Amino acid sequence: MNTTTRRHFLKTILAGSVLAGGCRTPVGRVSAARRRRVGSSRLNVAVLGVAGRGEACWRAVSAAGDRLVALCDVDERALLAARDTLADTQPGMRLYKDFRVLFEAERELDAVLIATPNHGHATQAAWAMERGCHVFIEPPLTHTLAEAAVLERKARQYDVALWMGDEPATHPEFRRAVTLLRGGIIGAVTEVHAWTARPVWPQGGNRPEGSDPVPPELDWELWLCGAPPRPFKQRVYHRYNWRGWYDFGGGALGDVGCQLLSLPFRALDLGAPRTVTAEEVDGATSEMYPRASRVEAFFRAPARRRPPVTLTWHDGGRRPAAARLPTVVRSLGNSPSSGCLLVGEAGVWLMADETGGRQRMALAGEKRLVDAGKHPACEQTPLPSDSADTHVRFLDALRAGTLTPDDASHVRPLMETVLTGCIAQRVPGRLSWNSRKGRFDGNDEATRLVTSANPSFQLET
Known part of the structure; x- marks a missing residue:
């Protein structure tokens, strides 16, 4: 493979990347009429990345009754499997390997759902928005902090929706928890602990030597999506283990942090972290995230008469010390394998899974x-009605003409926390994050990682 830079990748159209359909004419500026047919009863939708969370995307689109115009994946085997599943319900759907060719060919798209590896999110979303498409991205929103800022600007510039998936928010139990915590059921929260058994993929290793033949169904250069070139190795990157590599993923924190931390950011109105520190790092290397870590983030008081908040992230099977969480241990025998605990002045609240369906609480002295639904303090707060799947919420909002969800104010500080935490796992010491300037004060090494995991590329603003 040649040494194509990511900037060159953005500007070059590769021949032969489309399995069906396609055109070679350039795309101009988006007209107001093209920019939106929101409010339409049936949307024209494409999905990028069709396996894993991508399958959840295209199944949701099909179940919602919208038209799947196209699927795109660099792995032809995955594309054909999805096509076969959808053959009866989505006739005429076209298949692509190259997202750029898709956006050139499909001029009537309303929306795109992106479920590709993290390093491709920003590039793919930018292409979509510049062509008037509304965008839904499986978390995390982007691979780097600078990419997130660029996408926010592009969404405003092109007057399109930019949503990040939030599976926990679809659970009535989760939404009731947000309401109760915002109402002060456990008093002012001073500590948050979140933990996960992930990674369940390799981390803390080095790049293997040599190369393997690229499977005929896979376009390896398209998979790299402009990341620094490297040889293909079977079962090292594609289709799952990319998560542990700096160039492609965000480790365990980047993978599930948006889900596990959604509750405190929604409920506590936390802003961006002021400082982040990797207190423990086990096995990080020059190219991979650590096998396990403990990262601490400090937040200024989110409102007057409320205290500052310290958030501690644990991964690799590490959990808060049992002595620190006596109520949890007494109740469950041990901390669950993943969860999020909020410690307040008048009690504790536990989300005992990654998806938001299991909510537990205890007031001071208990x-x-x-189960929160059985606690007397929650009796006056009924369980909300069932909510649609996170993808369907996005599609329904577009049909209603709504570009921005009414509960999206937490997304930016949540992403800043997750991605500054990923940087802290790579750069030792206490890092002071300056959200307004988009840099770390007094630490050039950390600030270089804000811009891009690939220093040869900058998204155009």
């Missing part, structure tokens, strides 16, 4: 956690 020795055991109980």
